[in-house]
Every structure is written in structure tokens, then in C-alpha cells.
Amino acid sequence: MKLKEAIEKYVEYFEQRNTSKAVNFWWIKEHPELLDLDIYEITDEIIKKIVDKYGEAAKLNFKKCVIFARDNYTCVYCKRSLVQYPNLELHLDHKLPKSRYGGDKLNNLVCSCGFCNRAKSVRTAEEFLEELKQVALSVVKAYRLEIP
Numbered sequence: 001m002k003l004k005e006a007i008e009k010y011v012e013y014f015e016q017r018n019t020s021k022a023v024n025f026w027w028i029k030e031h032p033e034l035l036d037l038d039i040y041e042i043t044d045e046i047i048k049k050i051v052d053k054y055g056e057a058a059k060l061n062f063k064k065c066v067i068f069a070r071d072n073y074t075c076v077y078c079k080r081s082l083v084q085y086p087n088l089e090l091h092l093d094h095k096l097p098k099s100r101y102g103g104d105k106l107n108n109l110v111c112s113c114g115f116c117n118r119a120k121s122v123r124t125a126e127e128f129l130e131e132l133k134q135v136a137l138s139v140v141k142a143y144r145l146e147i148p
């Protein structure tokens with residue numbers, strides 16, 4: 001997906017939730033060369049360049065727009081997606097939490113629903129997925145279902 005489409009999709013997602021606020025990619029007008037990049041070509045260096053020039057206000061929405069598009073507006077943990085659940089609240093989650101020195105780089109960020117993001121808390125992505133697996137297994141066991 002090109003950045004242009006990712007921004008359009010994010011603006012639509014944002015405006016459906018925040019009717020009082022507007023999301024603004026004002027800086028993109030000065031960087032039309034970025035619009036045709038694939039979202040996988042957006043690097044931490046590109047984001048840093050934009051943030052250095054336009055300030056922190058540009059950062060969060062730029063990252064969300066790229067990560068949500070990359071992860072297809074689907075929670076990486078429970079796999080619920082915006083297509084199935086149009087009111088799904090999506091967050092940026094740090095795979096390795098900030099409190100455990102996880103960075104703000106794109107490769108440490110994933111799309112997570114609000115429920116999983118809050119439940120995961122200070123766990124790493126691996127720890128949380130293992131816990132979800134154990135919960136699922138105990139449910140299966142409780143209902144005496146066989147795992148194929």
C-alpha cells in the first residue's frame with residue numbers, strides 16, 4: 001500500500017472515532033515525494049526527518065498510519081480486525097514495552113486492540129501470546145475438546 005492510501009485510510013478511521021478532533025497531515029504537502037512510497041519503504045530515518053522538521057505533533061499519527069496499514073488494521077494478538085469489528089479501538093503497542101527499554105522504532109511497534117493492549121500491560125509480545133495460548137488451552141481442556 002502506498003503512503004497516500006495509508007493516510008486516506010487513517011484519516012477515515014480517525015474521523016469515525018473523533019468527531020470533535022481533526023487529524024492533520026499538514027506536513028505531507030511539503031513532501032509529496034513520500035506519497036508514492038510503499039509503506040514498507042517508510043523508515044525510522046524518514047519519520048525522524050519529519051519529526052525534526054515539524055515537531056512531535058507529526059509523529060504519532062504518522063506512525064499509527066504506517067503501522068495500522070502494515071498490520072492491516074488487525075490486532076496482532078487476538079486477530080480481530082476493523083473489517084469484522086468496525087468500532088474496534090486500535091492502539092500502537094510496543095512489543096518490548098517502553099518500561100523494559102523497548103524503543104519507539106517501527107520494528108518494535110504493532111497494531112493492537114485496546115483490550116489486548118491494556119491486558120498485555122508490561123509483558124513482552126512473546127509473554128502475552130504465550131499467556132493467551134495457555135488461556136485458550138485451559139478453555140479447550142475445560143470443555144474437553146480435542147485439539148486437532
Ligand SMILES: [Zn+2]
Pocket residue numbers: 075076077078079080112113114115116117
Ligand atoms: Zn486484540
